[in-house]
Each structure stands twice: as structure tokens, then as C-alpha cells.
Amino acid sequence: MTDSTAYRVLARKYRxxxxxxxxxxxxxxxxxxNAFEADRIAQAFIMTGIRGTGKTTTARIIAKGMNCIGPDGxxxxxxxxxxxxxxxxxxxxxxxxxxxxxxxASNTGVANIREIIDSVHYRAASARYKVYIIxxxxxxxxxxxxxxxxxxxxxxxxxxxxxATTEIRKVPVTVLSRCQRFDLRRIEPEVMITLLRKxxxxxxxxxxxxxxxxxxxxxEGSARDATSLLDQAISHGAGETTAVQVRAMLGxxxxxxxxxxxxxxxxxxxxxxxxxLSGQYADGADPMAVLRxxxxxxxxxxxxxxxxxxxxxxxxSPEERNRGTQMAETLPxxxxxxxxQMLLKALDEVASAPNAMMAAEMAIIRLTHVAxxxxxxxxxxxxxxxxxxxxxxxxxxxxxxxxASGGAPRQAHITPTAQSSGAVxxxxxxxxxxxxRFPSFEHVVELIRANRDxxxxxxxxxxxxxxxxxxxxxxxxxxDSAPRDLAQRIGAKLQQWTGNRWAVSVVNGAEARTIAEVxxxxxxxxxxxxxxHPLMQAVLATFPKARITxxxxxxxxxALAETEALPEVEDEWDPFEDS
Numbered sequence: 001m002t003d004s005t006a007y008r009v010l011a012r013k014y015r016x017x018x019x020x021x022x023x024x025x026x027x028x029x030x031x032x033x034n035a036f037e038a039d040r041i042a043q044a045f046i047m048t049g050i051r052g053t054g055k056t057t058t059a060r061i062i063a064k065g066m067n068c069i070g071p072d073g074x075x076x077x078x079x080x081x082x083x084x085x086x087x088x089x090x091x092x093x094x095x096x097x098x099x100x101x102x103x104x105a106s107n108t109g110v111a112n113i114r115e116i117i118d119s120v121h122y123r124a125a126s127a128r129y130k131v132y133i134i135x136x137x138x139x140x141x142x143x144x145x146x147x148x149x150x151x152x153x154x155x156x157x158x159x160x161x162x163x164a165t166t167e168i169r170k171v172p173v174t175v176l177s178r179c180q181r182f183d184l185r186r187i188e189p190e191v192m193i194t195l196l197r198k199x200x201x202x203x204x205x206x207x208x209x210x211x212x213x214x215x216x217x218x219x220e221g222s223a224r225d226a227t228s229l230l231d232q233a234i235s236h237g238a239g240e241t242t243a244v245q246v247r248a249m250l251g252x253x254x255x256x257x258x259x260x261x262x263x264x265x266x267x268x269x270x271x272x273x274x275x276x277l278s279g280q281y282a283d284g285a286d287p288m289a290v291l292r293x294x295x296x297x298x299x300x301x302x303x304x305x306x307x308x309x310x311x312x313x314x315x316x317s318p319e320e321r322n323r324g325t326q327m328a329e330t331l332p333x334x335x336x337x338x339x340x341q342m343l344l345k346a347l348d349e350v351a352s353a354p355n356a357m358m359a360a361e362m363a364i365i366r367l368t369h370v371a372x373x374x375x376x377x378x379x380x381x382x383x384x385x386x387x388x389x390x391x392x393x394x395x396x397x398x399x400x401x402x403x404a405s406g407g408a409p410r411q412a413h414i415t416p417t418a419q420s421s422g423a424v425x426x427x428x429x430x431x432x433x434x435x436x437r438f439p440s441f442e443h444v445v446e447l448i449r450a451n452r453d454x455x456x457x458x459x460x461x462x463x464x465x466x467x468x469x470x471x472x473x474x475x476x477x478x479x480d481s482a483p484r485d486l487a488q489r490i491g492a493k494l495q496q497w498t499g500n501r502w503a504v505s506v507v508n509g510a511e512a513r514t515i516a517e518v519x520x521x522x523x524x525x526x527x528x529x530x531x532x533h534p535l536m537q538a539v540l541a542t543f544p545k546a547r548i549t550x551x552x553x554x555x556x557x558x559a560l561a562e563t564e565a566l567p568e569v570e571d572e573w574d575p576f577e578d579s
Contacts, residue, residue: 018061018083022058025184041066042160044152048168050186053223060092064092065077069128086126101135103136105136185221189217192223193314193315196230197212205234208243214243254285255320261276287360291343294343298339304324304325308325435472436471447498448460472501475505475510477508487505
């Protein structure tokens with residue numbers, strides 16, 4: 001095969017050769033044109049952006065513009081290189097002796113930079129400027145960057161540097177401060193579709209508009225990715241390329257079917273959603289791609305809900321746009337954000353799972369079951385309108401009349417605003433009968449103990465000075481160490497356990513001792529009596545450092561002896577007794 005008939009991929013065949021051919025980089029093109037016209041060409045440029053936006057291509061166009069001599073050989077630096085002079089042709093073919101391209105990914109060391117430093121002192125062999133294009137400059141080592149700094153700051157007048165990188169944050173600030181920086185933007189979908197349609201027309205290829213939209217969406221703003229996918233799509237279609245063929249080529253699920261799956265998930269139809277996922281999987285869709293499409297739809301609907309004009313995306317078909325707009329109007333934002341968070345977690349699970357389809361199915365099941373959960377506002381509303389649940393059984397340690405067994409059925413409290421006054425009057429005797437099971441405050445303490453709320457029990461015994469009590473109403477004065485919400489918590493717990501509302505209020509001036517103080521007073525009195533006993537006085541006199549650690553009353557000693565005594569044996573066997 002001769003060179004004249006050799007095939008060139010579209011990404012190289014339609015590579016921009018002038019600033020006018022660059023698409024989507026209007027701001028950079030305008031700046032460079034003004035700089036060339038004013039003869040204010042910087043000594044160093046740095047191009048940054050994602051893959052395939054034209055960084056190296058722009059570097060070559062700048063090199064052509066600085067060295068172009070025009071068709072007649074008398075031209076100067078220009079932003080519109082002729083493309084036919086010896087310098088333009090040699091630079092675009094990558095063989096110009098004065099335009100040196102270096103890949104920093106494979107030439108990272110100081111020795112490689114030293115070669116540049118040694119050669120900058122020599123003038124260009126044939127061109128106007130000696131241009132050094134360093135691609136992926138962020139891959140240079142720290143030593144290589146430091147070795148380049150002095151030359152980069154004060155290069156000879158005939159030397160220009162052009163850097164390209166996708167990781168601008170990895171380039172030292174000392175290098176950035178010596179360069180004129182240009183950020184190449186992602187190419188907008190409208191511009192990309194126009195570019196692809198132009199290339200397809202030049203190649204005499206028939207490709208549907210929705211297929212171009214799919215390619216544009218998959219390219220994510222990269223012109224090189226888009227043209228490479230277009231090249232593959234033209235070969236895949238072998239004639240007229242449709243969206244179905246492009247979707248199969250990219251391994252994507254049908255967008256309409258993904259929207260159907262999205263609807264099923266939001267309706268909570270787990271069986272239908274699993275059937276649809278299995279159908280897409282059987283048709284060749286990757287489970288990861290399906291979940292990624294669901295996340296993309298969730299994001300798109302959320303954005304459309306906030307900014308409706310976002311629905312006018314050229315990469316979205318009219319049918320998808322209508323369905324997405326309808327979803328944005330009906331779905332609350334909290335549902336969309338919850339779905340987004342769960343899909344992000346599902347994507348991680350599918351990526352790390354040994355079987356991607358199984359993980360995707362489990363994720364779909366989880367999404368459908370969460371879809372019909374009430375919102376926090378609905379939960380609060382239901383809790384406010386619902387009657388309290390019946391109290392749980394409290395066991396046999398409670399005093400008679402307290403607990404689930406043996407007592408009257410407990411009735412939930414209903415406020416007059418929720419029921420008619422006649423109903424409240426009818427329920428009042430039942431409430432009084434239920435509260436009558438707690439005739440004293442000691443019964444309330446036993447109720448707290450029976451329900452095993454240790455924290456509340458300790459606080460009631462140590463920080464509450466009872467002022468007044470009657471069934472259903474408690475008044476007390478808190479000690480200095482009492483928590484501020486003690487009254488509210490006592491009322492809430494008693495209502496939960498008894499099914500009746502309790503009025504618990506704080507008053508001033510109560511001087512009654514707390515339960516703990518009463519208990520401690522008895523122990524202290526017993527200790528004082530023991531210490532005053534003559535025998536104990538004699539012990540303390542003999543052993544001054546002795547202390548009373550525990551006191552047992554005669555009743556306690558007798559009870560302990562009774563429990564520890566061995567049981568009597570009526571007929572004890574004597575081995576020496578004659579049989």
C-alpha cells in the first residue's frame with residue numbers, strides 16, 4: 001500500500017491546522033491573535049485541560065504561526081499560518097529540526113533537561129524561532145523542573161517554550177509563574193455535534209443525529225474521543241449508522257428502557273425492575289453501565305428541577321426531554337437526593353463485587369424498597385397524629401396494680417383539639433382508673449425501675465425533691481445537679497409506659513430530701529450507732545486507723561446464716577453401725 005492511499009484515522013486526518021479550525025476555545029484564540037498582532041508573544045506558554053481538547057495541536061499551531069514565512073517566503077509571525085511553506089509543512093508532519101517535541105512521561109530526568117539547556121544557546125537552523133514543545137510536563141521530576149527554571153525565566157530571544165499538561169496542579173508554581181497559561185475548556189455538546197456532522201459529511205458517511213448525540217455524550221467534551229468514536233461508528237454501521245448500532249458499540253443500555261427502569265424503581269415495582277434489568281443484560285448492556293445511566297438520569301432530573309432550561313440539552317432526544325421534565329415536576333428533591341446517594345454506593349459495590357449482575361440486582365431491590373418510604377416530614381406528621389403505642393409488659397417486680405398484668409387497660413391520652421369534648425368526658429373515668437394504680441410516688445419509682453431505665457432512675461433518686469404528688473401529676477424542685485430536661489423526660493416516659501399523659505412540673509421551695517438522701521440517712525444513723533458502741537470504741541482505741549467498712553444488723557446475720565447453713569439429714573448413715 002502506498003503512502004497516498006494509506007488510511008489515516010479521523011482524529012489525525014481532521015486535526016486543526018489553524019486557529020480558525022480550533023473549536024470551543026474562543027477565549028484562547030482571541031488572546032493569542034491579539035498577542036501576535038501586537039507582537040507580544042510570550043517566551044513560554046502552558047496549555048492545560050482534559051484529554052483531547054487540543055493542547056498539543058494548539059502548541060503546533062503556535063509554533064507554525066511564529067515560524068510561518070507565507071507562500072512567498074516573506075511573511076512574519078501570524079495567527080493564520082499558510083500551511084504550505086516549508087516550515088508549516090515540516091512542523092505539522094513533526095519533522096522540523098527547530099521545533100522539538102519531547103514527551104516528559106518518558107524523559108523525566110535532569111539529564112533530559114540538560115540537553116535542552118545546552119542547545120538553547122544555538123540559534124535556529126532554518127526557522128525564525130527554536131520551539132520546545134514538552135507534552136505531559138507534569139511528569140518531570142522535581143530536579144528537572146528546578147534545572148529548567150533559570151532558562152525558562154531568561155531564555156534567549158530566539159527560543160520559545162510550549163508546555164502541555166492534563167494535571168496542572170502537579171506543575172510547580174515557580175514554573176507556572178514564568179508561563180502564560182491557557183485553560184482549554186471541554187467542547188460544548190452543540191459545538192461537538194456540529195463538528196461531528198461536518199466530519200461525517202466530509203467522509204460521505206450517513207449517521208443519525210441521535211447517534212451523534214450518543215457519541216457526544218460518551219466523549220465528555222473531548223474532540224479526540226468524539227472523532228475516534230465517530231470513526232468506529234462509521235465502520236460499525238457500514239452504511240447508515242443508527243443510534244441502536246452506536247449504543248451497541250458503546251455497550252450502553254437503551255435510554256428509553258433505562259427511563260422505564262427508573263420509573264419502576266420509583267414505583268417500588270421490584271419484580272418489574274428486576275425483569276427489565278435482566279432484559280437489558282440479555283441484550284448486552286453492562287450492569288455497571290445501567291446503574292451509571294440511572295445515576296446520570298437522577299442527576300439530570302435534579303438539575304432540570306432546579307433549572308428547567310437545562311432540559312434543552314442537544315444530546316437528549318425530545319421524548320427523553322418530555323419524560324425528564326415530567327419527572328422533575330412530580331418527584332420531590334429529597335427522593336432524588338436519596339436515590340443519588342444510594343446509586344453512588346451501588347456503583348462501588350458493583351465495581352468490587354465478584355458478580356456484577358448479582359450486585360446490580362441487589363442494588364435494584366434495595367432501591368425499590370426504599371422508594372416508597374415516607375419522607376421525614378410525613379413521618380413526623382404521622383407520629384403527631386397517631387396514638388401512643390400500648391405499653392410493653394413490665395414483669396413481676398412491680399407493685400400490685402402496676403404493669404401489664406392485673407391492671408385496668410391503659411387508654412392513650414387524646415387532647416380536646418383532636419376529639420369532641422363529649423368523647424374526652426367519656427374517656428376521663430378510664431384515665432383516672434388507670435392512674436389510680438400509682439397511688440404514691442414510690443409506685444412511680446418502681447415503674448421506672450421495672451422498665452430498666454437506669455439513667456432516669458438514678459436522676460429521680462438523686463436530683464428530685466418531691467413537692468406534691470397525685471396520680472397523673474408530679475411537682476418537684478430539682479437539685480443543682482439535675483439535668484434541665486428532667487421534667488420533660490419524666491413526663492414523656494410515664495406517658496409511654498402508662499398510656500396516659502402526666503403533668504410534670506418544676507416548682508421552687510421544696511425542701512424534702514431526695515430518695516438517695518433518705519437512704520443514706522438510714523445508713524449513716526446505723527453507722528453512728530455502731531461507732532458509739534463500747535466494744536467498737538475499744539477497737540478504735542486499740543487500732544486508731546481502723547475504719548467501719550460494712551454493718552450487718554442481727555436480722556441480716558440471721559438471714560445470712562440461714563441461707564448458708566447445711567440442710568439437716570434425718571437418717572444419717574453410720575459406716576460402723578452393724579447392719
